[in-house]
Amino acid sequence: MVVTRRRTFSALLICARFGQKCLSWTTSSRSAVRFESRNVRSSHTSLSAGDIREKLRAFPGGSIDLKKRESGMAVITINNPARMNAFSGSMMLELEERVHELETWSEGKGVIVQGAAGTFCSGSDLNAVRAISNPQDGMKMCEFMQTTLTRLLRLPLISVALVEGKALGGGAELTTACDFRLMTSCGVIQFVHKQMGLVPGWGGASRLVHIVGSQNSLKLLAGAKKVDPEFGKQIGLVDEVLHCTSGERNTLDQGEQWLSQFIKGPEAVIRAVKRVVLSGRELPLEEALTAERNVFGTVWGGPANLEALALKTKHK
Ligand SMILES: CC[C@H](C(=O)O)C(=O)SCCNC(=O)CCNC(=O)[C@H](O)C(C)(C)COP(=O)(O)OP(=O)(O)OC[C@H]1O[C@@H](n2cnc3c(N)ncnc32)[C@H](O)[C@@H]1OP(=O)(O)O
Numbered sequence: 001m002v003v004t005r006r007r008t009f010s011a012l013l014i015c016a017r018f019g020q021k022c023l024s025w026t027t028s029s030r031s032a033v034r035f036e037s038r039n040v041r042s043s044h045t046s047l048s049a050g051d052i053r054e055k056l057r058a059f060p061g062g063s064i065d066l067k068k069r070e071s072g073m074a075v076i077t078i079n080n081p082a083r084m085n086a087f088s089g090s091m092m093l094e095l096e097e098r099v100h101e102l103e104t105w106s107e108g109k110g111v112i113v114q115g116a117a118g119t120f121c122s123g124s125d126l127n128a129v130r131a132i133s134n135p136q137d138g139m140k141m142c143e144f145m146q147t148t149l150t151r152l153l154r155l156p157l158i159s160v161a162l163v164e165g166k167a168l169g170g171g172a173e174l175t176t177a178c179d180f181r182l183m184t185s186c187g188v189i190q191f192v193h194k195q196m197g198l199v200p201g202w203g204g205a206s207r208l209v210h211i212v213g214s215q216n217s218l219k220l221l222a223g224a225k226k227v228d229p230e231f232g233k234q235i236g237l238v239d240e241v242l243h244c245t246s247g248e249r250n251t252l253d254q255g256e257q258w259l260s261q262f263i264k265g266p267e268a269v270i271r272a273v274k275r276v277v278l279s280g281r282e283l284p285l286e287e288a289l290t291a292e293r294n295v296f297g298t299v300w301g302g303p304a305n306l307e308a309l310a311l312k313t314k315h316k
């Protein structure tokens with residue numbers, strides 16, 4: 001079922017119930033969110049406000065690069081080093097395209113999101129932001145990024161934000177659209193929005209509350225507090241601290257090694273794991289249980305299950 005949105009552009013209204021009947025934005029086009037067979041799914045096309053695309057296209061620069069490996073691991077690189085990997089308008093559009101490519105990648109198991117040249121991402125490109133600083137365009141840009149980042153989070157892949165250097169503003173929000181956050185010992189995540197006279201708008205506040213709770217979210221947003229690896233681990237924002245790049249192993253290698261422990265095995269099983277966790281995270285209990293049964297049905301008696309039974313696998 002595709003949830004249709006009203007054509008009136010007004011305040012964002014997210015229903016408290018995050019299930020089949022209720023995920024509605026009173027914004028300008030159809031939602032990209034789709035619920036099929038009571039499983040949380042993302043649709044393959046973002047149907048965000050069309051005219052904002054034109055405006056975003058007018059701010060080129062940088063790129064969003066995607067590499068898909070035979071191992072089932074992909075790497076997205078936020079690539080705009082001259083501006084500390086800030087998101088130009090064209091990069092916002094490219095991110096949506098890359099997410100779409102991953103939605104249709106049936107062999108995928110995991111994805112790492114990293115920044116180019118030793119830093120993560122400094123948020124929106126302030127030059128583009130200045131040119132669309134009226135509330136209507138700001139909300140449309142946010143809607144576009146919210147939809148894309150929701151689709152990123154809902155990929156049937158285990159996702160990791162690899163934070164080397166700085167993740168600021170929208171860059172901090174991007175980290176919350178991944179399942180895990182790894183940080184180098186010299187990394188910083190900072191929701192600088194308050195210092196810009198703003199609040200997060202790419203869905204980062206909503207996701208942050210789920211990750212670290214409302215008390216910690218208030219501290220991070222109202223205090224624009226710098227999160228270093230130690231504090232990040234303490235509040236549950238950071239899952240693992242990596243060494244700052246030196247010598248033989250670079251940060252991406254470390255990130256890949258960390259992720260590989262979770263994507264060992266057949267893709268059907270890994271993707272099923274992500275789906276049941278997603279349902280548990282987003283759906284009310286009854287619907288999550290139904291979704292879990294449905295996903296279970298896709299692996300029960302499947303090749304990996306039969307092989308484990310035949311091998312009389314022991315879990316010592
Ligand atoms: C909802 C999301 C939210 C929004 O859209 O409303 C946002 O994300 S707002 C943006 C939040 N981010 C910022 O405000 C970052 C501002 N920049 C900085 O604080 C610093 O530049 C920093 C800490 C990222 C890097 O400092 P450092 O001393 O290491 O380097 P420089 O300052 O010399 O930066 C190098 C070069 O990059 C340009 N730059 C950095 N960030 C941005 C950005 N977000 N947009 C555009 N350009 C950016 C900076 O201006 C320098 O360019 P140069 O031509 O050399 O002056």
